[in-house]
Amino acid sequence: MNQPLSLQEVRVSEGSFWGKRIRQVKEVVIPHQWKALNDELPDAPKSHAFANFRIAAGLATGEFYGFVFQDSDVAKWLEAASYSLIHYPDPELERLLDEVIEVIARAQREDGYLNTYFTIKEPKERWKNLRDNHELYCAGHLIEAGIAHYQATGKGKLLEVVKRLADHIEARFGDAPGKRRGYPGHPEIELALVKLFRVTGERKYLDLAAFFVNERGKKPLYFELEAKERGEEKPSWSFWTPEYCQAHLPVREQKEAVGHAVRAMYLYSAMADLALELQDQTLFEACKNLWENVTKKRMYVTGGVGSSAEGEAFTFDYDLPPDRAYTETCASIGLFFWAHRMLLLQRDRVYADTMERALYNGILSGISLDGTRYFYVNPLEVFPEAAQKRHDLRHVVLSRQPWFPCACCPPNIARLLASLPQYMYTKDEEESTLFVHLFGESTVETLLGGKRVALVQRTGYPWEERISLSVFPEEPFLFTLSVRIPSWCKEAQVFVNGERIDLGTSVFGGYAKIQRLWQGGDFVECVFPMPVERVWAHSEVRSVAGKVALQRGPIVFCFEEIDNGSNLAGLVLPEDAEFVATFDPELLGGVVVLLGEAYKEHRSSGELYSFVRPKRERIPVKAVPYYAWNNRGIGEMAVWIRHGS
C-alpha cells in the first residue's frame, strides 16, 4: 500500500511546465470561473449557480436556474480555490471563500439537507429519484469542497456543514432497518465519504460509502423500485439503462466498462478507495478486471474514454473512432483519479503511466493555453465542416468555450490542476520508500520513518529527457527512493551520484528502486530518451487501421490545418520519414514541435471516382502537442495519420 503526500508537502516550481499552469489557475482560472458562476462573463451561457445558493439561503429572491446538478459547479470551484490557497495565500480570495461558505451554510436546511434545486424548486421531491437527480452527487462535491477548505485553511465551518449534510444522508440511506437501500445514479459521494472518513475518523462515513458501492446493481434494482414508487412509466432519458449508470450488475461482477464514462470512472475510483480502506481483495480484483478492460480495450491514446456521444458512454472493445470520440474532459480526469487510487493499492507503473497519459493529453486539451476556454468533448480528429453539418458529430464543438450550460468540466480541471502536486509522489505505509510517479520541477518535504527529508526534482520535462533528483535528509539515513521508469521509455538510464545503476536488476513494478543511506546532496539523474515514436493501435481498432500517432515522451502529437494545410486525410507519413523534435519557445506558450516530411495526395481530375491513383508530393509537415491544439483558431486536426511508403 502507498499513501499520498499532502498538498502542503509538495510544491511545484514556479515557471515550470506545471508551475505555470498552477499559477494560472490562481491568477486566471479561479477569477474567470467565479465570474462565470455569477453570470459576469459577457459571452458565456448563463450559470446562476451561486445565485441559486443565495436564493436558497434567503439572501435573494428569484427562481432556481440550471440543471439539477448546478450546485456542483460552485462546490468544485470552491475545492479548486481552496487548494490554490495552500501554495498561493491570498487574503482576498480567502475572504471571498468565507463569504461563499457563509451563503452555503445558510442554504442548508435545519435537518442538514443542502441542495438548492430541491430547496427552491421542488422541496417535496427530495430523495425521490436518486437515479436522475444528482442530490448525492452534489452532496459529494460539497463534502469534497468542505474537506479541501479545511485542509487548506484549517477552518472548519464548511466541514461542519458538510458533515451535517453527510449525517442527514447517512440517516436515510443504508442497509439498517428503516433506511432506504438507495445509491446514487451518478457516483461521486462515495469518494467524498471516504475522504470524510479519513479526515474525521468517523467510521460511519466509510460504511456508508461501502454500502453505496456494495448495493449498486443488486436485484431488485433500487432505481426500478423508486421509479415505481414515483409512478413513473418510463425514464425521461431515452437512453437510460441500468448499464448507463453501472447498475446492471453488482460491482464485483462487472468486468467491462459500460455506460456513462464519468460515472464509470468515479465508481471505479470509489471501488479502489474501498478496496484500500477495507482491504477488500474482491473489490480490488473487480477494479483490476475493469482496469484491464479500459486500458487495453476502451481508452484513446490521449487517455480519453467514452467512444459515443449518446449517453457520453463507453461502447464496446476496440471501438475508438477518433472523429466520433466523446472523451469528455471529466472522464479523463476520472481516469486519472482512478489510476491514482489503483497506484495506492498496487505499486505498478501502469497506473502512473496512465495518469501521465491522461494528464498531458486528454485532460490538458480541455483547457486553453490562456486558461479561459474549455473543451467538454475532446475528439482526436476534427474536420470542421463535418462537425457543423453531420448530425452524428453534433456534439463536437469547434473551439473551446468560456463556459457551458452543463459546466462540469471547467471546475473539474481547475481542482485537478490546483491539487496536482499531491499526485506526483507517494510513500509506502512503512514510510521507508518515497515514490516518484510524475515528473516536473518540484520540491518535496516529508517525513520518512519520522525523519524529515527533502527532495528537489529539476527537469525540463516533458520536453527534456533529463530529470535530476537531489535528496536532503535531515540526517543521513536509510530509505528507498523509487522512481518510475515510464513505459514509453525503452532505454532509460539512471545514475546515483553519477554512477549508473543496473536497471535490469533494480526495477520492480516499473520503478527503479534505489535503497541507500542517503546523505545530503546525494543526487539521482534519470535520462529518459525521447525519440519520436510512431504509435500503432491494436489491429482491432478498425477506425485507425493503417494510421499512426506520433508520441514523444508522454506527449501525444497532432497535426493542425494551420501548419499543414487542409485535408489532413490526404497526408501519408512515409516509413522512412524522420521527425526532428525541436523546442519552439514562441509557439503555443513554448512547446516541442515535430518537423518532418509527408506525402500529400492531390487529384488533378474533378472526377469523384477514378481508376488512376492520385498524385502525391513530398511536403514538410509539423506536429504540435495534442493538448495545445485549437489555440490558433478553428481548423482541421488529426492525431492519427496514414502511414505508408
Place this chain on the structure above:
Amino acid sequence: MNQPLSLQEVRVSEGSFWGKRIRQVKEVVIPHQWKALNDELPDAPKSHAFANFRIAAGLATGEFYGFVFQDSDVAKWLEAASYSLIHYPDPELERLLDEVIEVIARAQREDGYLNTYFTIKEPKERWKNLRDNHELYCAGHLIEAGIAHYQATGKGKLLEVVKRLADHIEARFGDAPGKRRGYPGHPEIELALVKLFRVTGERKYLDLAAFFVNERGKKPLYFELEAKERGEEKPSWSFWTPEYCQAHLPVREQKEAVGHAVRAMYLYSAMADLALELQDQTLFEACKNLWENVTKKRMYVTGGVGSSAEGEAFTFDYDLPPDRAYTETCASIGLFFWAHRMLLLQRDRVYADTMERALYNGILSGISLDGTRYFYVNPLEVFPEAAQKRHDLRHVVLSRQPWFPCACCPPNIARLLASLPQYMYTKDEEESTLFVHLFGESTVETLLGGKRVALVQRTGYPWEERISLSVFPEEPFLFTLSVRIPSWCKEAQVFVNGERIDLGTSVFGGYAKIQRLWQGGDFVECVFPMPVERVWAHSEVRSVAGKVALQRGPIVFCFEEIDNGSNLAGLVLPEDAEFVATFDPELLGGVVVLLGEAYKEHRSSGELYSFVRPKRERIPVKAVPYYAWNNRGIGEMAVWIRHGS
C-alpha cells in the same frame, strides 16, 4: 431529344442476368409483396395497406393503420404487377389486379379525393399539411399505377379513377385565382402528372406539374403559410427545414443537392421531365448544375446517395463515409429515374453510366438473391458489432428484411425491375437512330421512320465483355445505331460485320455512332475489356483516403467476412497484387468473383497502443459483387479496402 421505347417493344431474354430477375419479380416478388400488404407474412412488420383501402371503400370495418403514406405501397405494387403482365400474361394476377382496382375505385370519394388515411382517420384534415402529409405523393403513385395498368392491359378503369383524382387536385392547386399555391412536401406527383399528360394528351396535367415545380421554394414559403393556418408552433419533425424537402430556394436557383435524398431525386426527375416537355432551357441548366453536384461530389461509388441517416439526407461535398452511409434503395432508384430523364434531354453517356452504376450496385443490393428480403439502407461498410452498439449506426440493419413499417423500398425496386427493359434503349425524335444504353440479353422491335426493325442483343454481360447486336430491318434502310461505350471501359473495340471501326472518329457523347444501310443479319460486336480496376475516390473524400474499391465492368465488388475472415480493416491490398476474375456458377446465383492476395495485419501483443508495427502475412482474399453481399448470413463487409505496399 430522345424518346423511350415502350415496355412492349423490348423484351429481356429468359435466363439472362436481368431476365432471371424479371421472372423472379413475377414469380416471387409480386406474390410475396401482396402477402406483405395483406399481413400474411409471418415474420414481417404489419402493413395493413390494402386493408386501409378496403375500410375506406366500405368493404371492411376497422381503423387506419400505418404511415400517412401507407397507400403508396399498394400503388407501387400495382404498378409493378401491371408491368409484369406485359411480358408474363397471367389471368390470375390480372383478375387480382381487377379486384384491387375495384376496391381502390370504391375508396375514392365522390369528389375524386382518394387517400385512405384522411378518408378513414382525419377527413377534416385533407390538404391542410402538404409539407408532411404525403397526400400528393400518394396520389402520384396511384396515378403512375393507373397509367401502368392501362398500358399493360388496355383497361381504363384505374386510369379513370386517377384522372378524377388528378382533376380533384388540379381544381385545388395552381396559380389561378381561387386555387391554393401549394406543392408537395415529397415530390412524386409531378412525375405522375407528366406521364398522365403523355397518356391523355391533357395539357392541364402538364401545367399542374409545372406549377408544382415552379412554385417550390418561392417566398413566402407555402409550407410556412399553411403551418400558420394550422396554428402550428413548430414542425413535429425535429429535423424539418425547407432544405429537407428542397423548398429552400426556387428550383432554378438550386445548385447543390440538399435534404432528403429520395425527395431530391424525384424533384430533379420532375425538373428534367418538364425541361423536356416544355423545352425549358433554364430548368435543364438547373438539372445540369444539380447533376454535376450529385455525381461529382455527393454520390457513393455504388450509385447510392444520402450520406446521413438524420433526415435520410445529403450532407456536403465529398462527405461519403462508407459505414455511416444512408444510401436508401429508393434514393438510388430515384437517381436512376433522374439519369434516364437526363438522357432523354441530352445524348451523353454520363447519364447511362450512372444508371448502370446505380442499377448493378446500390439498387440491386436492395433485394436478396431470392427476391424475398430487402435492404432499406445500403452502407458500403458494415461491422455488425458497431451497427448493434453504436447509436450513430442505429439505422444500419444487419440483414435484409421481409418488409418494413415504412416499406417504400420493396415495391419501388419491384416496379423498377419489372419495367427495366424500357430503360435499355431509346430512339431519337426523328426516329433515325436507335440508342443502346444498357447491356443485357434482349430483343427490341420498334419502328424507325415508319419502318420496323428488330435488334437482338446477345451477351453474358455484366460478367462477359462481349456484346453482339444483330439487326433485322423489315427491309434494308438507312439508320443509325448508337451504342454506349461505358466510361469504365478504356479499350473498347467495336466491329461491324467483323470489321473494326475507328472509335476515335465515330464516338459522340460517349456513343459509337454507326450509320449505314442496315441489312437483315448485319451485326455489331462490341468488346468491352473488363480488367479488375482499383477505384480511387477524389482526395477530398476523407473517409476512404488511402483505400481502393475494386470494380470490374459495371460491378463494384466488396469483401465479406465469410470469405476473408474478420477485421476487414486489417486487410491491405498490395500495389502489386493481381486480381483474377473468375465466374463461379455455384456462388450467389452465379457471379464473377475476384481472387487475389492481401496483407492481413496481426498484433501478437495484447497492448492497445504499441511502438511496434503490427506484423502481417500475405493471405488469399476473395471479393464478390457488392449487390450480392449478405446473402450468406450476417458478417462484416467492406467495399473500400486499404491499399499500400
